[in-house]
Amino acid sequence: MGKPNTPSTNSGFWANLRESPSTDDFIKGLWRENPVFVQVLGMCPTLAVSNTTMNALAMGLATTFVLLMSNMLVSSLRFFIPKQVRIASYILIIATFVTITDYMIQAISVDLHKSLGAFISLIVVNCLILGRAEAFASKNTIGKSFLDGLGMGLGFTFALICLGAVREIMGNGTLLGFGVLPGNFQEWIVMILPAGGFFTLALWLLLFNALKEKRAQA
Amino acid sequence: MKTESLWYIFINASLINNFVLAYFLGICPFLGVSGKLETATKMGGAVTFVMLISSMCAYGLHAFLIAVNAPFLQLISYIVVIASTVQLVEMFIKKMSPALFRALGIFLPLITTNCAILGLALFQTNKGYGFIESIVYALGAGVGFTFALVLMAGLREQLEFAEVPNVVKGTALTLLIAGILSLTFMGFAGLGS
Numbered sequence: 001m002g003k004p005n006t007p008s009t010n011s012g013f014w015a016n017l018r019e020s021p022s023t024d025d026f027i028k029g030l031w032r033e034n035p036v037f038v039q040v041l042g043m044c045p046t047l048a049v050s051n052t053t054m055n056a057l058a059m060g061l062a063t064t065f066v067l068l069m070s071n072m073l074v075s076s077l078r079f080f081i082p083k084q085v086r087i088a089s090y091i092l093i094i095a096t097f098v099t100i101t102d103y104m105i106q107a108i109s110v111d112l113h114k115s116l117g118a119f120i121s122l123i124v125v126n127c128l129i130l131g132r133a134e135a136f137a138s139k140n141t142i143g144k145s146f147l148d149g150l151g152m153g154l155g156f157t158f159a160l161i162c163l164g165a166v167r168e169i170m171g172n173g174t175l176l177g178f179g180v181l182p183g184n185f186q187e188w189i190v191m192i193l194p195a196g197g198f199f200t201l202a203l204w205l206l207l208f209n210a211l212k213e214k215r216a217q218a
Numbered sequence: 219m220k221t222e223s224l225w226y227i228f229i230n231a232s233l234i235n236n237f238v239l240a241y242f243l244g245i246c247p248f249l250g251v252s253g254k255l256e257t258a259t260k261m262g263g264a265v266t267f268v269m270l271i272s273s274m275c276a277y278g279l280h281a282f283l284i285a286v287n288a289p290f291l292q293l294i295s296y297i298v299v300i301a302s303t304v305q306l307v308e309m310f311i312k313k314m315s316p317a318l319f320r321a322l323g324i325f326l327p328l329i330t331t332n333c334a335i336l337g338l339a340l341f342q343t344n345k346g347y348g349f350i351e352s353i354v355y356a357l358g359a360g361v362g363f364t365f366a367l368v369l370m371a372g373l374r375e376q377l378e379f380a381e382v383p384n385v386v387k388g389t390a391l392t393l394l395i396a397g398i399l400s401l402t403f404m405g406f407a408g409l410g411s
Contacts, residue, residue, distance in 0.1 A: 198397030
């Protein structure tokens with residue numbers, strides 16, 4: 001991961017821009033504060049559309065786009081939005097970008113749109129996006145918010161792919177549609193079913209807990 | 219879709235395609251507020267109420283948006299209706315029962331971002347349900363949500379006394395239970411046919 005390119009939006013448009021964006025804003029979302037594995041945010045889409053790797057990837061990228069755009073807009077409007085109505089305003093901003101994404105995906109691939117179903121619209125209520133708007137974008141500069149959104153979005157995508165790959169390999173014997181396991185492999189249908197989503201995520205969390213425990217002991 | 223009986227719609231929304239365990243909607247409160255049985259019951263009640271109101275509003279809104287030919291406003295208008303309903307419920311609970319208000323805490327305003335409610339509004343629109351059917355669907359979904367939440371809370375209360383290895387404690391354990399519950403609910407699939 002090279003040094004993220006600093007957007008030029010950061011240069012003195014607002015009077016009180018002091019902090020400059022740092023690499024940490026970007027990196028923290030990928031691992032240390034990973035939205036799914038560490039913060040346990042945005043569970044619904046995580047579990048629902050991670051039955052295949054392709055769905056997981058598409059959902060992750062769509063969420064990243066919405067997160068990026070809403071973070072930037074919220075951050076640039078942070079001096080205009082009154083405190084009392086901020087949540088409602090954020091939701092409206094997010095809903096606008098989700099509508100754009102919805103129509104965009106429909107234009108790119110009707111099949112994908114069908115397999116993701118209502119879950120594209122449901123990006124609106126992904127706690128991750130509102131959470132970042134409230135906790136980060138409303139307090140930080142546009143540049144920092146951009147990096148934060150990108151990091152968190154990619155971290156979310158990464159987690160989704162982790163889940164999607166395991167579920168697709170175990171449940172269907174394929175990865176991105178290509179067969180990866182020997183032909184006589186008996187598929188674990190349960191992994192594709194809803195229950196499999198819960199189990200897979202639980203197993204990833206167990207793995208991370210075990211690693212953490214081990215490091216704490218050492 | 220007019221062939222579906224109201225009873226079937228109810229059973230379908232509450233058991234066969236339980237919103238939490240089959241559609242993965244409303245997982246956040248499901249994991250967050252399922253610690254105590256009493257809170258879980260009341261949370262379920264609040265969510266069911268918001269679902270009923272927003273389902274009725276969504277039906278009217280959908281008809282209106284079709285009439286003015288602006289379907290792209292669907293998402294935005296739904297979320298505004300849901301947010302205002304939640305605000306209403308919040309004020310109501312604060313007035314009637316401050317203790318419950320404190321118990322629900324942050325999860326009360328977060329009903330707004332409960333995917334189950336927006337999901338319900340979108341699904342009923344997609345399925346083309348009429349007014350009565352929408353209400354029954356909302357009721358079924360609410361009952362199903364409450365049912366899942368209460369089951370989970372009951373199990374977790376028992377788990378307080380169990381000796382669980384440190385590694386499994388917390389979210390991982392809750393997710394494992396949810397997975398088993400979800401498997402159990404698949405048994406209801408036969409009810410529909």
